[in-house]
Amino acid sequence: MQADRKLFAHMVLVAESRHLQMSDVLSHPLGPLPWALANGDGTLRKTNKAALARELEKQVLPAETIPGPSATIIDGMSLVQKMKGNDQTFSQLADSALTQILHEGARSQRIDVVVDPWRRFLRSSANKANLIRFLVAEWKTPNLRDKLNDKQLYVASEESCLHITKDQWAEVAGLQSNQEEADTRIILHAAHATEEGYSAVAVTADDTDVLALCLAFSADISRPLFQ
Known part of the structure; x- marks a missing residue:
């Protein structure tokens, strides 16, 4: 938390001197990896592949028939x-x-x-x-x-x-x-x-x-x- 607070303070100072919009600055991840993929300590997040399957299945309707043979x-x-x-x-x-x-x-x-x-x-x-x-x-x-x-x-x-x-x-x-x-x-x-x-x-x-x-x-x- 202390490291994040110091980083945020530096960013505020830079933003004032360079006329940056903090809303634009903070729209980017503050780390080496996107937070959707990584935890705060830099380790990769574990995925739930079953959730991916459910999202993919939402895109289509169940098939009523399968052509033969x-x-x-x-x-x-x-x-x-x-x-x-x-x-x-x-x-x-x-x-x-x-x-x-x-x-x-x-x-x-x-x-x-x-x-x-x-x-x-x-x-x-x-x-x-x-x-x-x-x-x-x-x-x-x-x-x-x-x-x-x-x-x-x-x-x-x-x-x-x-x-x-x-x-x-x-x-x-x-x-x-x-x-x-x-x-x-x-x-x-x-x-x-x-x-x-x-x-x-x-x-x-x-x-x-x-x-x-x-x-x-x-x-x-x-x-x-x-x-």
């Missing part, structure tokens, strides 16, 4: 983290996860599940990676593939991506990626889906970063993009 892209880690698997075996968990995936993408012909391989999960990156490998291995079995019916399932696992249908599975060279964040990899899958001829892409991810990325890249994706 459409593709749905799901944040796989978010989906698995929300599941309650305490009373299930790992095989049952894989079945439940696939059921939830098919529910999320019920109105789409193509469903992409994108997993962030480096996000903290189960407090152990090794356990997380092993769980994802197990889920993908289970989804490749004929028993669970039968649940797909006519759906096209794309699953990003580590740096590879698998295309799974009721009849077979294969790796997709065009979706191989070493991106460390699922957020950016979702955009890769959205672009691929539109290149494959889908009329729209719906992204299922409760994430402000994904919303910002979708807005940024929507002009580069040839079809409507929804979240």
Whole structure:
């Protein structure tokens, strides 16, 4: 407070000698950074990204329909983290996860599940990676593939991506990626889906970063993009 008072006194003296308007002088931040971005001690303010999402969502109305045929892209880690698997075996968990995936993408012909391989999960990156490998291995079995019916399932696992249908599975060279964040990899899958001829892409991810990325890249994706 003393430092601010001395600075203010100097500014008043300068303003009098140079005929400055104090209202104009005080319209500028008195610090190295704007106060909207920094605290009084110079440290950056912590942001509330959810508030940004709410402000962005105010600019548009909810979509009543999504053009078809459409593709749905799901944040796989978010989906698995929300599941309650305490009373299930790992095989049952894989079945439940696939059921939830098919529910999320019920109105789409193509469903992409994108997993962030480096996000903290189960407090152990090794356990997380092993769980994802197990889920993908289970989804490749004929028993669970039968649940797909006519759906096209794309699953990003580590740096590879698998295309799974009721009849077979294969790796997709065009979706191989070493991106460390699922957020950016979702955009890769959205672009691929539109290149494959889908009329729209719906992204299922409760994430402000994904919303910002979708807005940024929507002009580069040839079809409507929804979240």
